[in-house]
Amino acid sequence: MPQATTDVRERVVNAAERCFARYGVAKTTVEDIAAAAGLSRATVYRSFAGGRDEVILEVLLRDLRRFLDRLAGRLGAQSSVPDGIVEGVIDAVAFVRGEPRVAALLTPEAAGHTQTAVAGAAQSVLRLCADRVRPYFAAAQREGLLRADITVEGAVEFLFRIISSMIVLPGDGDPRDFLRTYVVPALTESD
Incomplete structure (x- = not known):
């Protein structure tokens, strides 16, 4: 995986951890994660197709x-x-x-x-x-x-x-x- 992609994935995972701690897993949305990572939803979906x-x-x-x-x-x-x-x-x-x-x-x-x-x-x-x-x-x-x-x-x-x-x-x-x-x-x- 290219380094830029790995860095973005790491940012998203770190942001998701913060969101899960704040809102809980069930209530966290992709929008929450993208905002916490300072990325667009599209970028999150490009890095995490699922x-x-x-x-x-x-x-x-x-x-x-x-x-x-x-x-x-x-x-x-x-x-x-x-x-x-x-x-x-x-x-x-x-x-x-x-x-x-x-x-x-x-x-x-x-x-x-x-x-x-x-x-x-x-x-x-x-x-x-x-x-x-x-x-x-x-x-x-x-x-x-x-x-x-x-x-x-x-x-x-x-x-x-x-x-x-x-x-x-x-x-x-x-x-x-x-x-x-x-x-x-x-x-x-x-x-």
Whole structure:
């Protein structure tokens, strides 16, 4: 992508973040974003052919990349694959709950407001997460720590579904106990 296009896209995403903080995701319009970026609507649409939904998705993916960078550092400090799974899920739940923009796109009530963005976000989020954990996943499978018959894409989707359910239905007690009892055995090799 040419540098000028990248710079404009970055301006639009930065402006969208400010607008989402000010008006909320559901109420922010392309006109709001264009005005905050100091650009015309036409320029926004030239940079984001998918319009508002594509801008929303790009903001979400940027937030997610930041989270995954922090998570990678934290997971590297975990002493075992099961601990990494448990703490990674706990961190992801806390991240979504703590980031209103992300929560607005990945929770059920978002579907009524930004259905297209949510559908695109889910696939993009899964793909981004799978790409980020692929090296760790492959190493754990080579060492016999993860089941050999599962794929990184399937494992990420499974964990995404677990994370989503934990956001919607927090449950009682320590979620780590639930994760260790039910989720870790579904992914790891048994002794």
